Amino acid sequence: MFYPEPISKLIDSFMKLPGIGPKTAQRLAFHVLDMKEDDVVLFAKSLVDVKRELTYCETCGHITDVSPCHICQDKQRDRSVICVVQDSKDVIAMEKMREYKGLYHVLHGAISPMEGIGPEDINIPSLLERLKSDEVNEIILATNANIEGESTAMYISRLVKPIGIKTTRLAHGLPVGGDLEYADEVTLSKAITGRTEI
Amino acid sequence: MFYPEPISKLIDSFMKLPGIGPKTAQRLAFHVLDMKEDDVVLFAKSLVDVKRELTYCETCGHITDVSPCHICQDKQRDRSVICVVQDSKDVIAMEKMREYKGLYHVLHGAISPMEGIGPEDINIPSLLERLKSDEVNEIILATNANIEGESTAMYISRLVKPIGIKTTRLAHGLPVGGDLEYADEVTLSKAITGRTEI
Numbered sequence: 001m002f003y004p005e006p007i008s009k010l011i012d013s014f015m016k017l018p019g020i021g022p023k024t025a026q027r028l029a030f031h032v033l034d035m036k037e038d039d040v041v042l043f044a045k046s047l048v049d050v051k052r053e054l055t056y057c058e059t060c061g062h063i064t065d066v067s068p069c070h071i072c073q074d075k076q077r078d079r080s081v082i083c084v085v086q087d088s089k090d091v092i093a094m095e096k097m098r099e100y101k102g103l104y105h106v107l108h109g110a111i112s113p114m115e116g117i118g119p120e121d122i123n124i125p126s127l128l129e130r131l132k133s134d135e136v137n138e139i140i141l142a143t144n145a146n147i148e149g150e151s152t153a154m155y156i157s158r159l160v161k162p163i164g165i166k167t168t169r170l171a172h173g174l175p176v177g178g179d180l181e182y183a184d185e186v187t188l189s190k191a192i193t194g195r196t197e198i
Numbered sequence: 199m200f201y202p203e204p205i206s207k208l209i210d211s212f213m214k215l216p217g218i219g220p221k222t223a224q225r226l227a228f229h230v231l232d233m234k235e236d237d238v239v240l241f242a243k244s245l246v247d248v249k250r251e252l253t254y255c256e257t258c259g260h261i262t263d264v265s266p267c268h269i270c271q272d273k274q275r276d277r278s279v280i281c282v283v284q285d286s287k288d289v290i291a292m293e294k295m296r297e298y299k300g301l302y303h304v305l306h307g308a309i310s311p312m313e314g315i316g317p318e319d320i321n322i323p324s325l326l327e328r329l330k331s332d333e334v335n336e337i338i339l340a341t342n343a344n345i346e347g348e349s350t351a352m353y354i355s356r357l358v359k360p361i362g363i364k365t366t367r368l369a370h371g372l373p374v375g376g377d378l379e380y381a382d383e384v385t386l387s388k389a390i391t392g393r394t395e396i
Binding site for chain 1: 202203210211216217225226227228238239240242243244246247248249262268286287
């Protein structure tokens with residue numbers, strides 16, 4: 001028993017977070033000791049609030065404190081486009097861009113036969129349900145650019161095309177600001193294939 | 199407002215911790231969302247407990263939930279030696295070694311004229327008070343091996359020697375497992391000076 005009990009419990013809790021090992025956990029726990037009490041209480045409250053007050057939107061599956069979520073409720077948004085993403089964090093990334101004005105659908109995963117995740121295990125049935133209304137005429141498949149993401153996009157596109165809804169995929173190519181010499185072969189090949197006239 | 203409010207508050211709290219930027223804070227906050235509720239409540243409780251239940255030991259200045267602390271209360275320990283360290287974390291590091299059986303004194307800082315920290319601003323007066331009892335006959339100065347730590351050690355040693363108490367300093371040299379070629383000049387010079395016969 002090297003640490004007083006309260007601090008060793010806090011170190012254990014910090015170590016449950018991803019990417020935080022024993023040394024960092026100890027540093028964070030000792031930092032808490034020097035923080036203002038108000039800040040610590042606020043921190044503790046936020047932790048519990050996130051767990052208790054947040055749910056997933058019944059329509060799109062995005063995390064939210066009201067259901068349907070603010071995005072689904074927003075009358076200003078274009079209800080004819082749905083952007084399909086793997087994760088709530090992807091919605092945040094898209095929103096930060098401030099350009100996309102359509103709706104979202106969060107799958108919470110991707111099809112992965114290796115891990116035994118099939119189309120029924122992620123939010124695909126509820127997506128198909130949403131498409132039954134006449135409003136939607138385009139689906140943007142914004143799943144990740146890896147094998148699971150690609151196959152999920154392919155799977156959804158095959159289901160959706162026969163209904164007569166346009167499906168699009170985000171462009172692949174060089175990241176802006178990225179050096180050509182550091183780009184991997186696959187990205188470079190996608191960038192060549194998808195080249196545009198200027 | 200990209201995030202639902204509870205999660206954006208939690209991200210703000212995580213960002214107040216040292217070494218955690220916006221991206222990491224977001225990742226941690228979303229991880230909390232996926233944690234078991236019991237674990238989150240325990241985490242929140244530990245945070246508040248650390249702040250509310252821990253104080254500094256009235257004798258040695260180490261963090262503790264009882265005062266005097268477990269180390270100061272322990273009758274098994276050698277009361278003739280006091281190891282002077284800068285920080286509570288240093289006590290933990292020494293205790294993990296499981297070899298030192300004396301007492302500690304935590305200074306909570308080091309003398310630093312540059313930052314306006316004088317001998318009165320750190321726990322030196324209380325150390326001198328402790329030396330008035332006849333028990334102590336050695337002080338191990340385990341302050342850090344930088345300018346502030348060295349000057350603090352020097353200062354304390356000059357105060358304590360006239361009282362007839364032995365003062366010692368931790369050995370400087372190559373870290374165990376460290377390569378000679380990567381050692382800096384000062385460390386290497388200390389290692390040569392402090393060489394021992396085998």
